[in-house]
Each structure stands twice: as C-alpha cells, then as structure tokens.
Amino acid sequence: MRAHRRSVHRRVRVHPFHLPATWLSYHLQVALGSLGRLLHNPWATGMTVAVIAIAIALPASLYALTRNLNLLSESWGQTTAISLFLTPDTDIEQARALAVELRAHRNLDQVTLISPDQALSELGGYDGFSEAITQLEENPLPVVLALQPTPEVRIPEALERLAKEVEALPQADFARLDTRWVRRFQAILNVTQRGVVLLGGALALAVLLVVGNTIRLEIENRRNEIEIMELVGATPAFIRRPFLYTGGWYGLFGGIGAWLLVTLALALIQGPVSRLAALYHTQFPLAGLEATASLTILGGSLGLGLLGSWVSVGRHLSAAQPH
Amino acid sequence: MRGAERLAAIEVNQVIRFEHVTKRYPQHGNALSDLSFELKAGEMAFLTGHSGAGKSTLLRLIGLIERPTRGQVMVNGRNLRHLPTRKIPLHRREVGMIFQDHRLLADRTVFDNVALPLVAAGYRHKEIRRRVRAALDQVGLLGKERTFPVTLSGGEQQRVGIARAVVARPPLILADEPTGNLDPELSREIMGLFERLHRVGITLLIASHDLALIASLPYRTLTLTNGSLVGDTGTR
Ligand SMILES: Nc1ncnc2c1ncn2[C@@H]1O[C@H](COP(=O)(O)OP(=O)(O)OP(=O)(O)O)[C@@H](O)[C@H]1O
Ligand SMILES: [Mg+2]
Numbered sequence: 033m034r035a036h037r038r039s040v041h042r043r044v045r046v047h048p049f050h051l052p053a054t055w056l057s058y059h060l061q062v063a064l065g066s067l068g069r070l071l072h073n074p075w076a077t078g079m080t081v082a083v084i085a086i087a088i089a090l091p092a093s094l095y096a097l098t099r100n101l102n103l104l105s106e107s108w109g110q111t112t113a114i115s116l117f118l119t120p121d122t123d124i125e126q127a128r129a130l131a132v133e134l135r136a137h138r139n140l141d142q143v144t145l146i147s148p149d150q151a152l153s154e155l156g157g158y159d160g161f162s163e164a165i166t167q168l169e170e171n172p173l174p175v176v177l178a179l180q181p182t183p184e185v186r187i188p189e190a191l192e193r194l195a196k197e198v199e200a201l202p203q204a205d206f207a208r209l210d211t212r213w214v215r216r217f218q219a220i221l222n223v224t225q226r227g228v229v230l231l232g233g234a235l236a237l238a239v240l241l242v243v244g245n246t247i248r249l250e251i252e253n254r255r256n257e258i259e260i261m262e263l264v265g266a267t268p269a270f271i272r273r274p275f276l277y278t279g280g281w282y283g284l285f286g287g288i289g290a291w292l293l294v295t296l297a298l299a300l301i302q303g304p305v306s307r308l309a310a311l312y313h314t315q316f317p318l319a320g321l322e323a324t325a326s327l328t329i330l331g332g333s334l335g336l337g338l339l340g341s342w343v344s345v346g347r348h349l350s351a352a353q354p355h
Numbered sequence: 356m357r358g359a360e361r362l363a364a365i366e367v368n369q370v371i372r373f374e375h376v377t378k379r380y381p382q383h384g385n386a387l388s389d390l391s392f393e394l395k396a397g398e399m400a401f402l403t404g405h406s407g408a409g410k411s412t413l414l415r416l417i418g419l420i421e422r423p424t425r426g427q428v429m430v431n432g433r434n435l436r437h438l439p440t441r442k443i444p445l446h447r448r449e450v451g452m453i454f455q456d457h458r459l460l461a462d463r464t465v466f467d468n469v470a471l472p473l474v475a476a477g478y479r480h481k482e483i484r485r486r487v488r489a490a491l492d493q494v495g496l497l498g499k500e501r502t503f504p505v506t507l508s509g510g511e512q513q514r515v516g517i518a519r520a521v522v523a524r525p526p527l528i529l530a531d532e533p534t535g536n537l538d539p540e541l542s543r544e545i546m547g548l549f550e551r552l553h554r555v556g557i558t559l560l561i562a563s564h565d566l567a568l569i570a571s572l573p574y575r576t577l578t579l580t581n582g583s584l585v586g587d588t589g590t591r
Pocket of ligand 2: 410411412455531
C-alpha cells in the first residue's frame with residue numbers, strides 16, 4: 033500500500049519485456065493459450081483442420097503422382113531396349129549365331145531372339161489383327177533381336193552410338209531405339225505439373241478464406257472479451273496475437289494432416305501399382321514425398337494459416353476508436 | 356499538451372480537468388453540457404445525480420472510451436484530445452475503471468478476471484499472482500479465486516470488478532455505482548476500501564445514487580442534473 037503514494041505521478045510500468053527469455057516465454061504462453069482454446073473445441077477445430085488438410089492434400093497428391101510418373105518415365109528411358117530388325121534373308125539359324133555373337137558384346141546385357149512366328153502369334157493376340165493375319169499366305173515378319181544394353185550405355189548418346197554400331201552389321205536391316213514416345217509422355221507430364229501449380233494456387237486461396245473466416249467467427253464470439261481487454265489497457269497487438277497464433281496452429285495442423293493424407297494415399301495405391309508392375313515384369317516402388325516437398329507443405333500451410341488470420345484480424349479487429 | 360505544460364498541470368496537482376465539456380449523442384441530445392471542474396491529485400470525490408444525469412458519460416470521457424463533442428478533458432496532465440490512438444492503452448492503464456455493469460468475463464475465473472490488466476501490461480507470473488491475491492484480499496474475495504463470476508452474487512461480482520480496477524495500482528480510480536448491488540454493510544466496507552486507497556494518495560471519482568451513504572462521508576460531492584453541474588461542495 034505504501035507504494036501507492038509514490039506511484040501517483042509516476043507512469044505505470046509499460047515496457048516489461050526487457051529480457052528475451054521473458055519475451056519468449058510470453059509468446060510461448062500465448063501460443064499454448066491459443067492451442068488450448070482450439071483443443072477445447074475438438075470437433076470444430078478438427079473440421080476446420082480437415083478442410084485445410086484436404087485442400088492442401090489435393091495439389092500435394094497430384095504433385096506426388098506426377099513425380100512418380102516422371103520417375104517411371106525416366107526408368108522407361110533407362111530400360112529401353114534396342115530392337116534390331118534383321119534383313120528378310122537372314123534365317124533363324126543365322127540369327128541365333130548372331131545372337132550368340134552379340135551376347136559377348138561388352139555393352140550388351142541380354143539378347144533375346146524373337147522369331148517371326150513368335151512375333152506373329154503375339155500380334156494375333158491383339159484385337160483386329162488376328163483376322164488380318166489369317167489372310168497372310170506367309171509370315172512377312174523378319175527376325176528381331178531385342179538388345180538390352182548394360183547400365184553404362186543407358187545415357188541417350190551412348191545408346192544412339194550403340195544402335196548405329198549394331199545397325200552396321202551385315203545381317204541387320206535397321207535398329208530402332210524407341211525413346212520418342214517417352215519424350216512425348218514427359219512433355220504431357222510437364223503440362224500436368226503446370227496444372228498442379230495452378231490448382232495449388234487456387235486451393236491456397238481457399239485455405240486463406242477458410243482460416244480467415246474461422247478467425248472472423250472467433251473474433252465475433254469474443255467481442256465482449258476484446259472490448260474488456262481494450263478497457264483495461266491491452267494494446268491492439270496484444271489483442272491480435274492470440275488470433276494470429278490460432279491461425280498458425282490451424283495452418284500447421286492442416287499441413288500435418290495434408291502430409292498424412294498424401295502419405296496414406298500413396299501407401300494405399302502401392303499394392304495395386306506393385307501388382308501392375310509385376311504384370312510388366314518390373315518393380316515400381318512409389319516414391320513418397322521428398323524432404324523438400326514435405327517441408328514445403330508444412331511451411332506453406334503454416335504460412336497460409338498465419339496470413340489468413342493476419343488478414344482477418346486486420347479487417348475485423350481494427351483498434352477501437354473512442355467516438 | 357506538451358511536456359512542460361504537463362509538468363505545470365502536475366504541479367498544480369490536477370489529475371482531472373474538464374474545460375467547457377459538452378457531449379452530444381445524435382439521437383438523444385446533450386448528455387453533458389458545458390461542464391467545467393477540476394479534481395486535484397489525491398482527492399476523493401462523489402459524483403451524484405438522477406438516473407440519466409450523465410454520470411457514466413462523464414466517467415467514460417475520462418477513460419477515453421468516448422470523446423467530448425466540444426471542450427477539453429485533461430487527465431494526469433494530458434489533453435486527451437491530442438492523445439494519439441496508439442497511446443490510448445497506456446492511458447487506460449493509468450485509470451482504474453469500475454463499471455456499473457461489472458464487465459467481467461464469464462468464461463474466466465475470478466483470478467483471471469482480476470489479472471487481466473496485469474496480463475495486458477505484461478507483468479511477470481509471480482508478480483501477477485502476488486498482486487491479484489493482494490487485490491482479492493482487499494475486497495474480501497481471496498477464497499473465490501478459482502470460481503467463475505456467474506456463481507457469484509451481484510455484490511461479489513461488483514467486488515471482483517473493484518479488485519480488477521485496483522490491481523495494477525493506477526493513480527486514478529473511476530467507480531460507476533460501485534455499491535449499487537451491495538447491502539449497507541458491504542457498501543460501507545467498500546467505501547472503507549476506497550478511503551484506504553484515498554489515504555495512500557490515489558485519486559478517486561465515485562459515481563453513486565446512494566445519497567445517504569455520500570452524506571455520511573466527509574468528501575467533495577459533484578451533482579449533475581440533465582448533464583449540467585448544479586452542485587459542487589468543493590474540496591473538504
Ligand atoms: N451511447 C449513447 N447513445 C445515446 N444516448 C446515450 C448514450 N449513452 C448515454 N446516453 C444518454 O445520455 C444520458 C446520460 O446517460 P448516463 O449513462 O451518463 O447517465 P447516468 O447518470 O449514468 O445514469 P444512471 O444513474 O442511470 O446510470 C442518458 O439520458 C442516456 O440516455
Ligand atoms: Mg450510469
């Protein structure tokens with residue numbers, strides 16, 4: 033009580049945050065306060081978080097999909113075999129001899145001989161072909177050697193060179209290196225990736241609106257409290273801070289939710305993809321979200337949450353003006 | 356008001372100074388008209404008048420919840436007209452306000468309600484605990500820290516509001532009907548608290564209907580009628 037007399041003409045202590053530790057613990061306290069408030073209403077909070085998570089998971093999973101298709105097309109590029117078509121007058125025996133010879137080539141892993149009969153029956157398996165094939169009097173197909181290069185020559189230029197080399201053989205008619213369609217596929221993928229970016233932008237805006245609107249409702253619900261805080265001398269920054277943290281939490285939880293959704297989705301389609309790959313005698317383990325993509329999702333979502341609440345607080349919490 | 360002027364005002368010890376203050380509400384007309392008075396530092400005064408006389412309005416002008424239509428209001432040597440918006444919170448921390456309708460937060464405990472001004476001013480945890488308990492002790496509610504305002508009687512809520520107003524030890528306290536809901540005994544107790552604050556140098560302006568209580572106490576009384584100052588017993 034004695035302190036009162038001295039305090040009469042003295043300004044009330046105004047800047048108590050001299051120590052960084054105090055400042056930090058204060059912010060931690062506000063952040064935890066906002067978190068506690070969110071957890072107090074688990075259903076409402078969960079709903080908002082789910083909306084954010086889904087909105088972010090959409091472009092993120094599309095991104096994961098195109099990334100896997102990209103990896104797939106690269107692996108196709110790598111496993112491309114050279115189809116060496118032999119001249120029509122090379123018979124099967126000569127072809128076998130050539131195959132043995134080529135197997136010794138240091139740049140070739142495997143050499144598979146596809147006889148004209150084999151090729152024809154395979155073609156007959158396709159709809160529409162079988163009828164046409166029965167019309168044929170004799171098999172017009174040449175012997176084909178499917179060449180599987182060693183990993184060292186899987187770069188395009190080396191492949192090209194190898195193809196030229198085998199094409200120069202006397203028994204060879206021509207060699208076909210089928211990489212053009214892979215390039216086309218990649219061009220389509222590039223377009224899709226552009227689409228992912230656009231979709232991401234639109235859904236980022238949706239997240240901003242969701243967070244902004246949620247914060248607006250929160251502000252409306254707490255008008256009375258805000259007014260009282262103002263009356264006892266709280267600064268606008270002090271009043272805004274819990275709302276900003278609330279937005280940050282929404283963003284962070286939404287981001288974590290989105291990451292989990294994408295990871296779960298990839299895990300769920302891994303089974304069917306593996307079975308599909310097995311049909312083609314390959315393996316295709318789906319790539320998950322890489323570290324940078326994961327951090328982008330979390331950081332981006334957190335940023336959107338903060339930005340959404342910042343905009344909302346700016347619009348709906350203008351400092352009360354005495355009138 | 357510049358620093359030098361402010362100092363001058365402090366020297367003549369004016370905590371509150373009204374100069375020809377008029378407050379006009381568009382739908383209602385003048386709630387206060389051409390009001391001039393001063394309150395010296397450390398003074399305790401009552402503000403009385405019929406319902407609708409303008410007591411709450413006058414207090415709101417001092418707390419800068421509203422601005423006068425005409426005239427000047429000086430508080431703690433500051434002309435409120437020239438106070439920038441960003442300084443309003445600092446001004447309010449120097450004015451402890453007790454509201455006619457309590458203005459408590461229903462979803463916060465008594466402790467948290469009383470702590471609000473200290474939290475807003477950024478006091479440390481330990482200091483907050485100490486001061487809140489001291490303030491609750493002063494109003495006789497130390498045992499109710501953990502309860503919520505709705506579970507309290509009107510008089511108890513009023514006292515929580517008083518504890519909140521004094522907790523940050525502001526040099527000026529404005530009380531709007533602080534004994535409105537209290538029985539005569541409790542009213543006298545609260546007046547005793549105000550007198551203790553007065554004795555340690557706090558300036559108090561107390562709006563009240565309770566003419567009997569006011570008459571029983573030896574303090575200056577300002578009387579409002581229809582927004583005009585019609586009586587001032589002067590400093591006693
Ligand atoms: N925000 C407002 N808008 C319009 N008129 C108002 C407003 N606030 C107060 N008034 C009017 O101004 C006059 C003074 O009101 P005020 O609340 O200051 O009276 P009071 O002396 O505190 O009365 P009471 O003893 O009933 O609390 C009243 O007639 C009231 O109707
Ligand atoms: Mg009133």
